[in-house]
Amino acid sequence: MTTVALKDVTKVFPDGTVAVDNVSLDVNDGEFMVLLGPSGCGKSTVLRMVAGLEDPTTGAILLDGELANDLPPRDRRIAMVFQDFALYPHMTVGENIGFPLRLSGVDQQPRGERVADVASALGIGDVLARKPSQLSGGQRQRVAMGRAIVRRPGLFLMDEPLSNLDSGLRAELRAEISGLVRELGVSTIYVTHDQAEALTMADRVAIMRKGVLQDVGTPTQVYGRPATLYVAAFLGSPRMNLLEASVYVHLDRYVALNLGEQALYLPWDDIRARAVAHYHGERIVVGMRAEALTPVAPGTPGDVLQGRIRYLEHHGHESLAFLDIGATAILVDDLGGPVTDGEETGGTSRLRRFGHVMQRLTGRSGGGEAPRTEPTTGQGNRTSVLSDPGRHHRRPAELAVRLAPYPAVSAGHPLAISVRMDALHFFDERGDRIDVGWR
Numbered sequence: 046m047t048t049v050a051l052k053d054v055t056k057v058f059p060d061g062t063v064a065v066d067n068v069s070l071d072v073n074d075g076e077f078m079v080l081l082g083p084s085g086c087g088k089s090t091v092l093r094m095v096a097g098l099e100d101p102t103t104g105a106i107l108l109d110g111e112l113a114n115d116l117p118p119r120d121r122r123i124a125m126v127f128q129d130f131a132l133y134p135h136m137t138v139g140e141n142i143g144f145p146l147r148l149s150g151v152d153q154q155p156r157g158e159r160v161a162d163v164a165s166a167l168g169i170g171d172v173l174a175r176k177p178s179q180l181s182g183g184q185r186q187r188v189a190m191g192r193a194i195v196r197r198p199g200l201f202l203m204d205e206p207l208s209n210l211d212s213g214l215r216a217e218l219r220a221e222i223s224g225l226v227r228e229l230g231v232s233t234i235y236v237t238h239d240q241a242e243a244l245t246m247a248d249r250v251a252i253m254r255k256g257v258l259q260d261v262g263t264p265t266q267v268y269g270r271p272a273t274l275y276v277a278a279f280l281g282s283p284r285m286n287l288l289e290a291s292v293y294v295h296l297d298r299y300v301a302l303n304l305g306e307q308a309l310y311l312p313w314d315d316i317r318a319r320a321v322a323h324y325h326g327e328r329i330v331v332g333m334r335a336e337a338l339t340p341v342a343p344g345t346p347g348d349v350l351q352g353r354i355r356y357l358e359h360h361g362h363e364s365l366a367f368l369d370i371g372a373t374a375i376l377v378d379d380l381g382g383p384v385t386d387g388e389e390t391g392g393t394s395r396l397r398r399f400g401h402v403m404q405r406l407t408g409r410s411g412g413g414e415a416p417r418t419e420p421t422t423g424q425g426n427r428t429s430v431l432s433d434p435g436r437h438h439r440r441p442a443e444l445a446v447r448l449a450p451y452p453a454v455s456a457g458h459p460l461a462i463s464v465r466m467d468a469l470h471f472f473d474e475r476g477d478r479i480d481v482g483w484r
Protein backbone atom coordinates (compact mmCIF):
# COMPACT_ATOMS: atom_id res chain seq x y z
CA MET A 46 0.00 0.00 0.00
CA THR A 47 1.46 3.29 -1.10
CA THR A 48 0.38 6.85 -1.62
CA VAL A 49 2.19 9.07 -4.07
CA ALA A 50 2.35 12.85 -4.06
CA LEU A 51 4.04 15.06 -6.61
CA LYS A 52 4.50 18.63 -5.38
CA ASP A 53 5.33 21.28 -8.00
CA VAL A 54 7.49 18.83 -9.93
CA THR A 55 9.40 20.13 -12.95
CA LYS A 56 11.79 18.18 -15.15
CA VAL A 57 14.09 20.02 -17.53
CA PHE A 58 16.44 17.79 -19.54
CA PRO A 59 20.02 18.96 -20.16
CA ASP A 60 19.12 20.03 -23.72
CA GLY A 61 16.58 22.46 -22.26
CA THR A 62 13.44 20.37 -22.97
CA VAL A 63 10.85 21.07 -20.29
CA ALA A 64 9.25 17.61 -20.17
CA VAL A 65 7.22 18.18 -17.00
CA ASP A 66 6.12 21.66 -15.98
CA ASN A 67 5.18 22.28 -12.36
CA VAL A 68 2.96 19.22 -11.88
CA SER A 69 1.24 18.51 -8.57
CA LEU A 70 -0.72 15.28 -8.27
CA ASP A 71 -1.84 12.93 -5.50
CA VAL A 72 -2.43 9.22 -5.93
CA ASN A 73 -4.43 7.76 -3.07
CA ASP A 74 -3.89 4.38 -1.46
CA GLY A 75 -5.17 1.64 -3.77
CA GLU A 76 -6.14 4.12 -6.46
CA PHE A 77 -5.88 3.40 -10.19
CA MET A 78 -4.61 6.68 -11.65
CA VAL A 79 -4.25 7.00 -15.40
CA LEU A 80 -1.91 9.59 -16.92
CA LEU A 81 -3.37 10.46 -20.31
CA GLY A 82 -2.06 12.68 -23.09
CA PRO A 83 -0.59 12.71 -26.58
CA SER A 84 2.89 11.48 -27.37
CA GLY A 85 5.59 13.67 -25.86
CA CYS A 86 3.39 15.35 -23.22
CA GLY A 87 5.59 14.11 -20.39
CA LYS A 88 3.67 11.09 -19.07
CA SER A 89 6.59 8.67 -19.11
CA THR A 90 8.86 11.24 -17.52
CA VAL A 91 6.44 11.56 -14.59
CA LEU A 92 6.39 7.78 -14.25
CA ARG A 93 10.17 7.53 -14.43
CA MET A 94 10.56 10.17 -11.72
CA VAL A 95 8.17 8.27 -9.43
CA ALA A 96 10.22 5.12 -10.11
CA GLY A 97 13.45 6.95 -9.29
CA LEU A 98 14.86 6.50 -12.81
CA GLU A 99 14.93 10.29 -13.36
CA ASP A 100 15.49 13.05 -10.82
CA PRO A 101 13.09 15.98 -10.72
CA THR A 102 14.80 19.28 -11.53
CA THR A 103 12.67 20.99 -8.89
CA GLY A 104 9.82 19.89 -6.66
CA ALA A 105 9.20 16.95 -4.38
CA ILE A 106 8.08 13.35 -4.79
CA LEU A 107 6.59 11.78 -1.69
CA LEU A 108 5.91 8.08 -1.19
CA ASP A 109 3.70 7.31 1.78
CA GLY A 110 4.19 10.90 2.86
CA GLU A 111 7.99 10.64 3.00
CA LEU A 112 10.24 12.67 0.71
CA ALA A 113 11.58 10.17 -1.84
CA ASN A 114 13.62 12.36 -4.21
CA ASP A 115 16.85 10.70 -3.12
CA LEU A 116 15.48 7.20 -2.47
CA PRO A 117 17.12 4.61 -4.79
CA PRO A 118 14.65 2.80 -7.10
CA ARG A 119 15.14 -0.57 -5.35
CA ASP A 120 13.95 0.91 -2.05
CA ARG A 121 10.68 2.24 -3.45
CA ARG A 122 8.59 -1.02 -3.43
CA ILE A 123 7.61 -0.33 -7.00
CA ALA A 124 7.00 -2.73 -9.90
CA MET A 125 7.04 -1.50 -13.48
CA VAL A 126 5.34 -2.96 -16.56
CA PHE A 127 6.38 -1.69 -20.00
CA GLN A 128 4.85 -1.88 -23.45
CA ASP A 129 7.58 -4.15 -24.80
CA PHE A 130 7.06 -6.59 -21.88
CA ALA A 131 10.87 -6.79 -21.38
CA LEU A 132 10.87 -10.55 -20.76
CA TYR A 133 14.11 -12.54 -20.72
CA PRO A 134 13.97 -14.68 -23.90
CA HIS A 135 16.26 -17.43 -22.60
CA MET A 136 14.22 -17.99 -19.41
CA THR A 137 11.00 -19.96 -19.12
CA VAL A 138 7.76 -18.29 -18.12
CA GLY A 139 8.18 -19.59 -14.58
CA GLU A 140 11.75 -18.29 -14.36
CA ASN A 141 10.71 -14.91 -15.76
CA ILE A 142 7.95 -14.51 -13.18
CA GLY A 143 10.17 -15.75 -10.35
CA PHE A 144 13.17 -13.63 -11.35
CA PRO A 145 12.54 -10.71 -8.94
CA LEU A 146 12.17 -13.21 -6.07
CA ARG A 147 15.42 -14.93 -7.03
CA LEU A 148 17.15 -11.54 -7.04
CA SER A 149 15.94 -10.83 -3.55
CA GLY A 150 17.10 -14.25 -2.33
CA VAL A 151 13.79 -16.10 -1.86
CA ASP A 152 14.40 -19.88 -1.68
CA GLN A 153 13.43 -22.14 -4.54
CA GLN A 154 10.44 -23.83 -2.92
CA PRO A 155 8.56 -20.75 -1.68
CA ARG A 156 9.52 -19.06 -4.91
CA GLY A 157 7.96 -21.87 -6.95
CA GLU A 158 4.79 -21.71 -4.85
CA ARG A 159 4.40 -17.97 -5.32
CA VAL A 160 5.06 -18.21 -9.05
CA ALA A 161 2.43 -20.96 -9.36
CA ASP A 162 -0.13 -18.89 -7.42
CA VAL A 163 0.44 -15.79 -9.52
CA ALA A 164 0.46 -17.74 -12.80
CA SER A 165 -2.80 -19.46 -11.97
CA ALA A 166 -4.41 -16.11 -11.00
CA LEU A 167 -3.39 -14.82 -14.43
CA GLY A 168 -4.55 -17.93 -16.30
CA ILE A 169 -1.06 -18.88 -17.51
CA GLY A 170 -0.40 -21.77 -15.12
CA ASP A 171 -0.20 -24.24 -18.00
CA VAL A 172 2.61 -22.46 -19.90
CA LEU A 173 5.14 -22.09 -17.08
CA ALA A 174 7.72 -24.26 -18.86
CA ARG A 175 7.54 -22.39 -22.17
CA LYS A 176 9.88 -19.68 -23.41
CA PRO A 177 8.46 -16.20 -24.22
CA SER A 178 8.86 -16.84 -27.96
CA GLN A 179 6.32 -19.66 -27.64
CA LEU A 180 3.62 -17.36 -26.25
CA SER A 181 0.96 -15.13 -27.78
CA GLY A 182 1.16 -11.35 -27.22
CA GLY A 183 -1.55 -11.52 -24.57
CA GLN A 184 0.23 -14.33 -22.70
CA ARG A 185 3.49 -12.39 -22.77
CA GLN A 186 1.77 -9.38 -21.25
CA ARG A 187 0.33 -11.63 -18.54
CA VAL A 188 3.83 -12.92 -17.78
CA ALA A 189 5.06 -9.32 -17.51
CA MET A 190 2.15 -8.61 -15.14
CA GLY A 191 2.98 -11.76 -13.17
CA ARG A 192 6.58 -10.67 -12.73
CA ALA A 193 5.34 -7.31 -11.43
CA ILE A 194 2.79 -8.81 -9.05
CA VAL A 195 4.96 -11.56 -7.59
CA ARG A 196 7.01 -9.13 -5.51
CA ARG A 197 3.84 -7.81 -3.85
CA PRO A 198 4.79 -4.21 -4.56
CA GLY A 199 3.20 -1.17 -2.96
CA LEU A 200 2.87 0.59 -6.29
CA PHE A 201 2.49 -0.48 -9.92
CA LEU A 202 3.83 1.78 -12.64
CA MET A 203 2.61 0.78 -16.10
CA ASP A 204 3.81 2.50 -19.24
CA GLU A 205 1.50 1.79 -22.21
CA PRO A 206 1.46 -1.92 -21.33
CA LEU A 207 -1.13 -2.78 -23.98
CA SER A 208 -0.02 -0.67 -26.90
CA ASN A 209 1.71 -3.53 -28.75
CA LEU A 210 -1.41 -5.67 -28.80
CA ASP A 211 -4.27 -5.75 -31.29
CA SER A 212 -7.43 -3.90 -30.34
CA GLY A 213 -9.55 -6.96 -29.41
CA LEU A 214 -6.93 -8.27 -27.02
CA ARG A 215 -6.34 -4.79 -25.65
CA ALA A 216 -9.98 -4.50 -24.66
CA GLU A 217 -9.85 -7.93 -22.99
CA LEU A 218 -6.64 -7.23 -21.07
CA ARG A 219 -7.88 -3.77 -20.11
CA ALA A 220 -10.65 -5.33 -18.04
CA GLU A 221 -8.31 -8.04 -16.76
CA ILE A 222 -5.59 -5.66 -15.58
CA SER A 223 -7.91 -3.20 -13.88
CA GLY A 224 -9.81 -6.07 -12.22
CA LEU A 225 -6.63 -7.72 -11.00
CA VAL A 226 -5.06 -4.53 -9.71
CA ARG A 227 -8.22 -3.63 -7.81
CA GLU A 228 -8.39 -7.11 -6.32
CA LEU A 229 -4.81 -6.74 -5.11
CA GLY A 230 -5.57 -3.22 -3.85
CA VAL A 231 -2.22 -1.94 -5.13
CA SER A 232 -1.96 1.76 -6.02
CA THR A 233 -1.27 2.11 -9.73
CA ILE A 234 -0.11 4.80 -12.12
CA TYR A 235 -0.93 3.77 -15.67
CA VAL A 236 0.32 5.77 -18.66
CA THR A 237 -1.53 5.80 -21.96
CA HIS A 238 -2.37 8.03 -24.91
CA ASP A 239 -5.57 6.03 -25.52
CA GLN A 240 -8.60 7.76 -24.06
CA ALA A 241 -10.75 4.61 -24.26
CA GLU A 242 -8.22 2.85 -22.03
CA ALA A 243 -8.12 5.79 -19.64
CA LEU A 244 -11.86 6.25 -19.33
CA THR A 245 -12.63 2.55 -18.89
CA MET A 246 -9.84 1.65 -16.46
CA ALA A 247 -9.21 4.65 -14.24
CA ASP A 248 -10.48 5.60 -10.83
CA ARG A 249 -9.17 9.05 -11.77
CA VAL A 250 -7.57 10.39 -14.93
CA ALA A 251 -4.84 13.07 -15.06
CA ILE A 252 -4.64 14.70 -18.49
CA MET A 253 -1.35 16.28 -19.60
CA ARG A 254 -0.35 18.48 -22.49
CA LYS A 255 3.17 19.75 -23.20
CA GLY A 256 4.32 18.90 -19.68
CA VAL A 257 1.43 20.75 -18.03
CA LEU A 258 -1.32 19.02 -16.06
CA GLN A 259 -4.65 20.09 -17.53
CA ASP A 260 -7.26 18.33 -15.43
CA VAL A 261 -7.62 15.57 -12.84
CA GLY A 262 -10.84 13.79 -11.99
CA THR A 263 -12.96 10.68 -12.35
CA PRO A 264 -13.69 9.66 -15.94
CA THR A 265 -17.20 11.10 -15.55
CA GLN A 266 -15.87 14.41 -14.24
CA VAL A 267 -13.22 15.00 -16.89
CA TYR A 268 -15.57 13.99 -19.71
CA GLY A 269 -18.67 15.73 -18.35
CA ARG A 270 -17.05 18.85 -17.00
CA PRO A 271 -13.65 19.33 -18.70
CA ALA A 272 -11.57 22.00 -16.95
CA THR A 273 -10.02 23.34 -20.12
CA LEU A 274 -10.69 23.63 -23.82
CA TYR A 275 -7.87 21.19 -24.44
CA VAL A 276 -9.46 18.47 -22.29
CA ALA A 277 -12.83 19.15 -23.93
CA ALA A 278 -11.28 18.67 -27.36
CA PHE A 279 -9.13 15.70 -26.37
CA LEU A 280 -11.83 13.49 -24.84
CA GLY A 281 -14.69 12.00 -26.79
CA SER A 282 -15.44 10.60 -30.20
CA PRO A 283 -16.40 12.40 -32.33
CA ARG A 284 -14.55 15.30 -30.81
CA MET A 285 -16.56 18.02 -29.08
CA ASN A 286 -17.82 20.76 -31.41
CA LEU A 287 -16.13 23.98 -30.25
CA LEU A 288 -17.74 27.11 -31.68
CA GLU A 289 -16.78 30.73 -31.33
CA ALA A 290 -19.65 32.76 -29.89
CA SER A 291 -20.01 36.45 -29.17
CA VAL A 292 -22.05 37.18 -26.10
CA TYR A 293 -24.75 39.81 -26.04
CA VAL A 294 -26.86 40.48 -22.97
CA HIS A 295 -30.46 41.62 -23.31
CA LEU A 296 -30.99 42.59 -19.69
CA ASP A 297 -33.80 40.79 -17.89
CA ARG A 298 -34.64 38.86 -21.05
CA TYR A 299 -31.88 36.59 -22.28
CA VAL A 300 -28.21 36.22 -23.14
CA ALA A 301 -27.61 35.68 -26.85
CA LEU A 302 -24.77 33.43 -27.98
CA ASN A 303 -24.17 34.65 -31.51
CA LEU A 304 -22.60 31.84 -33.51
CA GLY A 305 -22.20 33.73 -36.80
CA GLU A 306 -25.30 33.35 -38.92
CA GLN A 307 -27.36 31.90 -36.08
CA ALA A 308 -27.75 32.31 -32.34
CA LEU A 309 -28.72 30.37 -29.24
CA TYR A 310 -30.40 32.02 -26.26
CA LEU A 311 -30.03 31.46 -22.54
CA PRO A 312 -33.15 32.76 -20.74
CA TRP A 313 -32.28 35.37 -18.11
CA ASP A 314 -33.66 33.28 -15.26
CA ASP A 315 -31.30 30.45 -16.18
CA ILE A 316 -28.41 30.47 -13.70
CA ARG A 317 -25.93 29.92 -16.56
CA ALA A 318 -27.06 33.11 -18.29
CA ARG A 319 -25.77 35.17 -15.34
CA ALA A 320 -22.34 33.55 -15.50
CA VAL A 321 -22.03 33.96 -19.25
CA ALA A 322 -23.37 37.55 -19.05
CA HIS A 323 -20.00 38.63 -17.59
CA TYR A 324 -18.63 38.19 -21.10
CA HIS A 325 -21.04 40.69 -22.67
CA GLY A 326 -19.49 42.09 -25.85
CA GLU A 327 -16.73 39.46 -25.81
CA ARG A 328 -16.09 36.18 -27.56
CA ILE A 329 -16.19 32.87 -25.77
CA VAL A 330 -16.11 29.24 -26.91
CA VAL A 331 -19.28 27.15 -26.72
CA GLY A 332 -18.75 23.39 -26.67
CA MET A 333 -21.38 20.88 -27.71
CA ARG A 334 -20.83 17.16 -27.92
CA ALA A 335 -22.65 15.15 -30.55
CA GLU A 336 -24.85 13.67 -27.81
CA ALA A 337 -26.24 17.15 -27.10
CA LEU A 338 -27.48 17.46 -30.69
CA THR A 339 -30.58 15.76 -32.09
CA PRO A 340 -31.91 16.04 -35.64
CA VAL A 341 -35.49 17.38 -35.65
CA ALA A 342 -38.13 18.14 -38.27
CA PRO A 343 -37.65 21.43 -40.14
CA GLY A 344 -39.58 24.25 -38.49
CA THR A 345 -39.35 22.72 -34.96
CA PRO A 346 -39.39 25.62 -32.47
CA GLY A 347 -36.94 26.01 -29.56
CA ASP A 348 -33.18 25.77 -29.36
CA VAL A 349 -32.60 24.71 -32.92
CA LEU A 350 -29.77 25.31 -35.39
CA GLN A 351 -30.24 25.04 -39.13
CA GLY A 352 -27.48 23.50 -41.21
CA ARG A 353 -26.61 21.88 -44.47
CA ILE A 354 -24.76 18.57 -44.61
CA ARG A 355 -21.26 18.99 -46.01
CA TYR A 356 -20.48 15.29 -45.86
CA LEU A 357 -21.30 12.08 -44.04
CA GLU A 358 -19.11 9.47 -42.41
CA HIS A 359 -20.48 5.96 -41.99
CA HIS A 360 -19.23 4.00 -38.99
CA GLY A 361 -21.40 0.89 -39.13
CA HIS A 362 -23.29 1.39 -35.87
CA GLU A 363 -23.91 5.06 -36.62
CA SER A 364 -23.32 7.76 -39.19
CA LEU A 365 -21.88 11.17 -38.52
CA ALA A 366 -23.11 14.19 -40.41
CA PHE A 367 -20.87 17.25 -40.58
CA LEU A 368 -22.99 20.37 -40.98
CA ASP A 369 -22.23 23.80 -42.23
CA ILE A 370 -24.08 26.13 -39.83
CA GLY A 371 -22.37 29.40 -40.72
CA ALA A 372 -20.33 29.39 -37.50
CA THR A 373 -16.61 29.43 -36.74
CA ALA A 374 -14.87 26.46 -35.15
CA ILE A 375 -12.00 26.82 -32.71
CA LEU A 376 -9.33 24.22 -33.29
CA VAL A 377 -7.01 22.93 -30.61
CA ASP A 378 -3.65 21.54 -31.64
CA ASP A 379 -1.63 18.74 -30.11
CA LEU A 380 -4.50 16.30 -29.78
CA GLY A 381 -2.47 13.32 -30.95
CA GLY A 382 -3.68 10.69 -33.39
CA PRO A 383 -6.94 8.86 -33.88
CA VAL A 384 -9.64 9.33 -31.30
CA THR A 385 -10.08 5.69 -30.32
CA ASP A 386 -8.60 2.27 -31.03
CA GLY A 387 -7.64 2.48 -34.67
CA GLU A 388 -10.72 4.54 -35.45
CA GLU A 389 -10.30 7.84 -37.19
CA THR A 390 -13.14 10.29 -36.86
CA GLY A 391 -13.45 14.03 -37.24
CA GLY A 392 -10.96 16.44 -35.73
CA THR A 393 -7.38 17.08 -36.63
CA SER A 394 -6.64 13.97 -38.64
CA ARG A 395 -9.56 14.59 -40.98
CA LEU A 396 -8.53 18.23 -41.30
CA ARG A 397 -5.03 17.16 -42.23
CA ARG A 398 -6.39 14.90 -44.94
CA PHE A 399 -8.59 17.75 -46.16
CA GLY A 400 -5.55 20.03 -46.21
CA HIS A 401 -3.61 17.61 -48.36
CA VAL A 402 -6.52 17.31 -50.78
CA MET A 403 -6.72 21.12 -50.98
CA GLN A 404 -3.02 21.28 -51.66
CA ARG A 405 -3.31 18.79 -54.51
CA LEU A 406 -6.25 20.61 -56.05
CA THR A 407 -4.94 24.14 -55.74
CA GLY A 408 -1.19 23.66 -55.71
CA ARG A 409 -0.99 25.54 -52.41
CA SER A 410 -1.98 24.87 -48.85
CA GLY A 411 -5.61 25.75 -48.30
CA GLY A 412 -7.89 26.38 -45.35
CA GLY A 413 -7.57 22.72 -44.40
CA GLU A 414 -3.99 23.08 -43.16
CA ALA A 415 -3.28 21.22 -39.97
CA PRO A 416 -4.46 23.66 -37.33
CA ARG A 417 -1.98 25.25 -34.97
CA THR A 418 -2.67 27.14 -31.80
CA GLU A 419 -0.60 28.36 -28.92
CA PRO A 420 -0.95 26.53 -25.61
CA THR A 421 -4.30 27.64 -24.33
CA THR A 422 -4.40 26.26 -20.86
CA GLY A 423 -2.71 25.20 -17.69
CA GLN A 424 -0.33 27.23 -15.60
CA GLY A 425 2.25 27.66 -18.33
CA ASN A 426 2.36 29.98 -21.30
CA ARG A 427 -1.13 31.50 -21.63
CA THR A 428 -2.32 32.86 -24.95
CA SER A 429 -5.76 33.80 -26.15
CA VAL A 430 -7.28 31.14 -28.39
CA LEU A 431 -9.58 33.68 -29.99
CA SER A 432 -7.42 36.65 -30.87
CA ASP A 433 -4.20 35.55 -32.48
CA PRO A 434 -4.65 36.26 -36.19
CA GLY A 435 -1.19 34.95 -37.05
CA ARG A 436 -2.31 31.39 -36.38
CA HIS A 437 -4.63 29.09 -38.34
CA HIS A 438 -6.79 28.08 -35.45
CA ARG A 439 -10.24 29.13 -36.63
CA ARG A 440 -12.11 27.77 -39.58
CA PRO A 441 -15.69 27.37 -40.77
CA ALA A 442 -17.36 24.98 -38.37
CA GLU A 443 -18.48 21.53 -39.43
CA LEU A 444 -20.84 20.56 -36.66
CA ALA A 445 -20.58 16.82 -35.94
CA VAL A 446 -24.02 15.27 -35.43
CA ARG A 447 -24.90 11.60 -34.88
CA LEU A 448 -27.41 9.99 -37.21
CA ALA A 449 -28.79 6.46 -37.50
CA PRO A 450 -26.60 3.97 -39.43
CA TYR A 451 -28.20 4.42 -42.86
CA PRO A 452 -29.70 7.91 -42.85
CA ALA A 453 -32.11 8.95 -45.57
CA VAL A 454 -30.09 12.12 -46.17
CA SER A 455 -26.94 12.86 -48.10
CA ALA A 456 -24.44 15.66 -48.63
CA GLY A 457 -26.14 18.93 -49.49
CA HIS A 458 -29.34 18.15 -47.54
CA PRO A 459 -30.59 20.75 -45.04
CA LEU A 460 -30.87 19.50 -41.46
CA ALA A 461 -32.39 21.08 -38.34
CA ILE A 462 -30.65 20.26 -35.07
CA SER A 463 -32.11 20.64 -31.61
CA VAL A 464 -29.50 21.67 -29.02
CA ARG A 465 -29.66 20.48 -25.40
CA MET A 466 -28.85 23.77 -23.75
CA ASP A 467 -28.11 22.12 -20.38
CA ALA A 468 -25.33 20.11 -22.04
CA LEU A 469 -23.39 23.10 -23.36
CA HIS A 470 -19.86 23.83 -22.19
CA PHE A 471 -18.42 27.34 -22.01
CA PHE A 472 -14.75 28.38 -22.15
CA ASP A 473 -13.16 31.79 -21.89
CA GLU A 474 -10.70 33.15 -24.40
CA ARG A 475 -7.74 31.60 -22.57
CA GLY A 476 -9.35 28.19 -22.83
CA ASP A 477 -10.46 27.84 -19.20
CA ARG A 478 -13.89 26.52 -18.33
CA ILE A 479 -16.38 29.23 -17.42
CA ASP A 480 -17.97 28.11 -14.21
CA VAL A 481 -21.68 28.40 -14.76
CA GLY A 482 -22.50 27.35 -11.21
CA TRP A 483 -24.25 24.08 -11.81
CA ARG A 484 -23.41 20.34 -12.06
Ligand SMILES: Nc1ncnc2c1ncn2[C@@H]1O[C@H](COP(=O)(O)OP(=O)(O)OP(=O)(O)O)[C@@H](O)[C@H]1O
Nearest residue numbers: 058060062064083084085086087088089090091238
Ligand atom coordinates in the same frame (compact mmCIF):
# COMPACT_ATOMS: atom_id res chain seq x y z
N1 LIG B 1 16.48 12.11 -22.02
C1 LIG B 1 15.82 13.10 -22.64
N2 LIG B 1 16.47 14.20 -23.09
C2 LIG B 1 15.82 15.22 -23.69
N3 LIG B 1 14.49 15.22 -23.88
C3 LIG B 1 13.79 14.14 -23.46
C4 LIG B 1 14.41 13.04 -22.83
N4 LIG B 1 13.46 12.12 -22.52
C5 LIG B 1 12.28 12.64 -22.96
N5 LIG B 1 12.49 13.86 -23.52
C6 LIG B 1 11.47 14.76 -24.08
O1 LIG B 1 10.58 15.11 -23.04
C7 LIG B 1 9.25 15.21 -23.55
C8 LIG B 1 8.35 14.26 -22.78
O2 LIG B 1 8.73 12.93 -23.06
P1 LIG B 1 7.95 11.68 -22.45
O3 LIG B 1 8.63 10.44 -22.92
O4 LIG B 1 7.79 11.87 -20.99
O5 LIG B 1 6.53 11.84 -23.15
P2 LIG B 1 5.33 10.82 -23.22
O6 LIG B 1 4.09 11.62 -23.00
O7 LIG B 1 5.55 9.66 -22.33
O8 LIG B 1 5.40 10.39 -24.74
P3 LIG B 1 5.28 8.93 -25.39
O9 LIG B 1 3.87 8.52 -25.23
O10 LIG B 1 5.67 9.20 -26.82
O11 LIG B 1 6.28 8.07 -24.66
C9 LIG B 1 9.34 14.92 -25.03
O12 LIG B 1 9.44 16.13 -25.70
C10 LIG B 1 10.63 14.12 -25.15
O13 LIG B 1 11.20 14.29 -26.43
